[in-house]
Amino acid sequence: MKATTVGIIAAIVLVGVISAILLRSSPTAITRSIQVRGSTTVLPIAQAAAEAWMDDHPGDSIIVEGGGSGVGIASLIDGTCDIAISSRTLKGEEKQKGLIEHEIALDAVCVVVNSSNPVEGLTLEQVRRIFKGEITNWREVGGPDLEIVVYTRESTSGTYETFETKVMKPDNITLRALTKISNGEMAHAISGNPNGIGYVGIGFLAQARDIKALKINGVAPTIETVQNGTYPISRFLYMITKGQPEGLAKDFIDFVKSSAGQKIVEERGFVKLP
Amino acid sequence: MKGRIRLKLSGKVLTFPFALVSILSVLFIFTFVFTQGLSLFSKISPLDFFFNLTWRPTATPPSFGIIALVLGSLLVTSLALLISVPLGLLGAIYIAEIANPKIKELLKPVMEILAGIPSVVYGFFGLKVLVPLVQKTFGLPTGETALTGGIVLSIMVLPTILSISEDAISSVPVDYKEASLALGATRWRTIRSVTVPAAASGIVAAVILGFGRAVGETIAVMMVTGGAPIIPTSIFSPVRTMTQTIAAEMGEAVFGSTHYNALFAIGIVLFISTLVLNLFALRLIKKKKW
Numbered sequence: 001m002k003a004t005t006v007g008i009i010a011a012i013v014l015v016g017v018i019s020a021i022l023l024r025s026s027p028t029a030i031t032r033s034i035q036v037r038g039s040t041t042v043l044p045i046a047q048a049a050a051e052a053w054m055d056d057h058p059g060d061s062i063i064v065e066g067g068g069s070g071v072g073i074a075s076l077i078d079g080t081c082d083i084a085i086s087s088r089t090l091k092g093e094e095k096q097k098g099l100i101e102h103e104i105a106l107d108a109v110c111v112v113v114n115s116s117n118p119v120e121g122l123t124l125e126q127v128r129r130i131f132k133g134e135i136t137n138w139r140e141v142g143g144p145d146l147e148i149v150v151y152t153r154e155s156t157s158g159t160y161e162t163f164e165t166k167v168m169k170p171d172n173i174t175l176r177a178l179t180k181i182s183n184g185e186m187a188h189a190i191s192g193n194p195n196g197i198g199y200v201g202i203g204f205l206a207q208a209r210d211i212k213a214l215k216i217n218g219v220a221p222t223i224e225t226v227q228n229g230t231y232p233i234s235r236f237l238y239m240i241t242k243g244q245p246e247g248l249a250k251d252f253i254d255f256v257k258s259s260a261g262q263k264i265v266e267e268r269g270f271v272k273l274p
Numbered sequence: 275m276k277g278r279i280r281l282k283l284s285g286k287v288l289t290f291p292f293a294l295v296s297i298l299s300v301l302f303i304f305t306f307v308f309t310q311g312l313s314l315f316s317k318i319s320p321l322d323f324f325f326n327l328t329w330r331p332t333a334t335p336p337s338f339g340i341i342a343l344v345l346g347s348l349l350v351t352s353l354a355l356l357i358s359v360p361l362g363l364l365g366a367i368y369i370a371e372i373a374n375p376k377i378k379e380l381l382k383p384v385m386e387i388l389a390g391i392p393s394v395v396y397g398f399f400g401l402k403v404l405v406p407l408v409q410k411t412f413g414l415p416t417g418e419t420a421l422t423g424g425i426v427l428s429i430m431v432l433p434t435i436l437s438i439s440e441d442a443i444s445s446v447p448v449d450y451k452e453a454s455l456a457l458g459a460t461r462w463r464t465i466r467s468v469t470v471p472a473a474a475s476g477i478v479a480a481v482i483l484g485f486g487r488a489v490g491e492t493i494a495v496m497m498v499t500g501g502a503p504i505i506p507t508s509i510f511s512p513v514r515t516m517t518q519t520i521a522a523e524m525g526e527a528v529f530g531s532t533h534y535n536a537l538f539a540i541g542i543v544l545f546i547s548t549l550v551l552n553l554f555a556l557r558l559i560k561k562k563k564w
Contacts, residue, residue, distance in 0.1 A: 040526050066528075067528045071528055147415040148415075154523060155330070155331060155523070156522075156526030156527060175328065175502060175504045176502050178416060178418050178500040178501060178512050179501030181522055188401075193415075195415045195416065196416070
């Protein structure tokens with residue numbers, strides 16, 4: 001009986017110690033601290049920039065969380081974060097609440113097919129109808145008589161979100177689309193399937209083999225066409241603050257817009273600001 | 275005497291907390307999954323969850339119908355069993371009754387190695403070898419189909435089905451076989467009409483455990499079935515299983531959102547179905563005819 005009691009106490013202590021180790025906070029003294037929250041598209045940039053900043057400034061703490069653009073903006077309004085990261089512009093009523101957006105990068109999504117596919121370009125409308133499942137044969141858009149196999153990304157990915165916003169809205173991608181969990185898997189699938197059509201982030205294109213990016217409305221996706229706004233499947237990414245940023249929030253946004261920060265933007269597969 | 279009691283006591287003190295930790299962990303996980311999952315039904319109706327045909331968790335408006343995912347899981351699992359049950363059963367009969375001891379010594383460890391290969395390796399094999407093969411063989415627009423998933427899974431559940439049915443067949447009392455042979459039955463006739471029927475409950479248990487293993491498998495299936503949440507219309511349809519939905523979407527689902535709760539609710543469905551299957555299988559294994 002006594003052994004059981006001791007055992008229970010020992011078990012509780014053990015669980016307690018393990019959770020304490022897992023949850024313990026950083027031992028270094030923190031002088032400045034901010035919370036960044038929002039878009040999963042911008043998350044990799046914010047995360048990498050925060051790590052780079054904290055490496056150089058050990059006293060500063062920048063906590064970065066996902067959740068989506070809307071969640072980030074809502075918690076900025078509530079005051080539970082200092083910077084919202086967003087892949088959409090602010091709505092009118094959000095601007096009226098004193099929110100200010102800062103452009104930090106550009107994002108572009110390339111529509112890709114197998115290298116063996118003779119189709120070189122599509123209109124945005126054709127892309128939309130293919131992904132909606134209305135055009136089902138390459139013959140209908142000037143290609144060979146082959147069934148089209150649509151590949152998409154998991155609906156929680158940032159690349160999916162950009163594609164959905166810029167191409168599909170208000171329609172949905174067909175449920176028949178095969179789902180890939182990363183740019184890498186997408187490129188692998190398209191490179192192995194002459195029937196396939198999919199999309200990858202522009203930063204990924206350089207390292208992918210046996211796939212090619214289509215011209216959209218006659219414009220090829222390049223850094224120049226994204227920066228000058230002629231390539232249609234692209235958008236700005238933002239950091240948003242309530243009022244003019246101050247302190248660490250200002251330092252951090254300035255850092256992301258600096259040449260060092262823009263290098264991180266490119267490393268993460270996005271396009272730097274013009 | 276006193277020393278022995280102290281030894282007994284300290285042994286108990288040393289081991290009991292660790293046993294308790296594992297039980298507590300299960301309880302914690304159980305409670306966590308159920309609280310997170312059940313709070314879905316304060317946001318959407320269970321009817322919508324179980325009978326809506328569409329799974330579009332991030333669309334506006336979203337829909338969280340799991341029927342396509344359940345059917346996807348069932349189709350892939352059934353195909354896997356369709357392949358692995360005959361293979362496993364015949365293999366088990368061979369190892370238990372026919373093979374000479376030397377071959378038996380060789381086959382059993384090979385089976386165990388097969389069981390020890392990480393599932394991502396099977397997935398990679400499926401993606402690189404089976405997907406193109408299925409596409410070419412059947413002339414399909416894509417090789418990412420329910421059938422491909424079923425083939426990969428059948429290799430993965432084969433060790434489970436084979437080793438448990440082999441145990442069941444081996445443990446049939448030798449009297450049964452001797453009686454049958456003494457009555458003039460051939461060896462094959464004995465296997466067919468006496469040994470296998472006598473081991474039936476164990477073999478059924480093996481199949482059920484194999485089913486449970488197949489339903490729960492995630493990563494290998496995710497890599498080869500295409501992940502499209504549609505109601506499958508043939509074995510060449512791409513499908514999305516329950517496990518792969520959880521694995522692919524949990525990372526980015528917003529904490530506390532309807533989507534997040536829906537993924538946990540899928541977890542409950544999986545949890546309950548494998549629990550029921552396992553309990554059923556355990557009862558069958560315990561039930562001996564002799």
